[in-house]
Amino acid sequence: MIVTVTPNPALDVTYAVDRVALGRSHRVREVREVAGGKGLNVAGVLTAMGREVMALGLVGAGGEAIAEDLAARGIRHSLGRVDGTVRRTVTVVSSGDGEATAFNEPGPRWTAQAADTLRALVTRTLGAVRPAVLVISGSVPPGMPVDGLSALVAIGRAHGCVVIVDAAREALAGVLGVGPDLVKPNHHELAEVVGTTDPVTGAARLRERGANQVVVSCGPRGLVLVDDGLAVRASLPDALRGNATGAGDAAVAALAAGLAEGRSGVQLLADAVAWSAASVLEPTAGIVDPAVVERLRATVVLTAEPATG
């Protein structure tokens, strides 16, 4: 069993319009709404890959639409409530050229009570379902306490979970001190925290600051895993064209499944590349086709080298 925590879930709304012209009014021809937020995407991919998973998070008013979408896709979840309105992301897609322009709301501002509610939800769930892996994933809501993610990592450790954190900026920097088992920044996020885009050098710095394993996602150039004395690089022979949104979440899903099932190193990373690439071929985040994962898995190119640090 894997549990994912999404502190700041979203309702991902897509508007189909004929053509976008700045400064004008547009009639929206079609509105689609799906559950969004990185931890929910991770849970979606794990569900699609036949793994047992439970998604946790806090949503504002209107969050029923998120719960309905998760239920329709067979994704087990337990969502708590936070004051304010559910966070939305609005992506406007022009039917002419398919160009997508996104507007991402910050989400409801947390009070101290929201942090208490999420900690209680996570504690209760970990006690009940005893997962092997806890994934904490996604953007941090406005007003979340600075130790908010660290407190969740500590709860996971206290319940014997392997803890994966996918966060950025201050949230990533702040969680390193409590020693998460694996962090997965992308190369931009890596540079923001340690000042270098080189994945091996940067990962070593994150490990010095407390992370155990580090996986850096480098877009079409694949993934780099750094742990004790080993740096593994994995990629596909050719870059895929498609929808990169959610590719990182699919990688995290594979890492969670691999750690829950005892894989490490080369095996772990090759799966993550295959799941991530399969997600690129889907029109929306949080979904993969297991047959595509299997086909891509056979093509993954791997190199391993000694790592310092």
Next chain:
Amino acid sequence: MIVTVTPNPALDVTYAVDRVALGRSHRVREVREVAGGKGLNVAGVLTAMGREVMALGLVGAGGEAIAEDLAARGIRHSLGRVDGTVRRTVTVVSSGDGEATAFNEPGPRWTAQAADTLRALVTRTLGAVRPAVLVISGSVPPGMPVDGLSALVAIGRAHGCVVIVDAAREALAGVLGVGPDLVKPNHHELAEVVGTTDPVTGAARLRERGANQVVVSCGPRGLVLVDDGLAVRASLPDALRGNATGAGDAAVAALAAGLAEGRSGVQLLADAVAWSAASVLEPTAGIVDPAVVERLRATVVLTAEPATG
């Protein structure tokens, strides 16, 4: 007392962003939500002008945010429920140049039951509050029966109300046969239904098809009223710069107040120009400042001529 009916209310959402670039993702810095929809704007203006008004409409899930905004602004209302999610309009305003780009959802698709619900709500309210004027205003929801507005006009007539309709395209064309007391197309809407933008000629055609009085709004060029034998033109000496959204609704509010209070012709139209212009000076639709209305009212320029038809 005046009752307004909004078949398709909206939650008007404004996103503040730094600068909009098509094809990119944007962090929304601030989200504002206010009640929208033409009949709700009419009720807002009437409330601001100290008139007794009750706003009716049907909203989907999430419509509580509309009710909360109306309550906060002191606007009496009674909103029924329709299946689906509340209609939203999203306006993205770039903080650099203030450019506003709007995306308007169509709203939840009506079933036959929704039409029944709105008719019952209107019948119950007219019986209870006995208004002098009924205003039916705004866009028509997807799936509303073709006789939907005509049925509401008939309910108003049966309760002895003067009935004003502000609608466009098929909805305006379809309602003429039941003889509304006043219709208020703008000059674009006029052209869509009768094929001419000339307000006097076009209004005469709407009267031939069943409307009693016709007021055509012509943007900064003011308003034209046509009824038995008389065409009145009213405008300000100089065009105002500001927010034209809701200017037509403020004109309808003045027409409703004037008909409820026994004004006609020149008096009626001069008020409508003043209320409409005062609305242009407010940053959001559905609000006017009574002191500004009074000041502008004194400057309105009027001409009257005999009209044929």
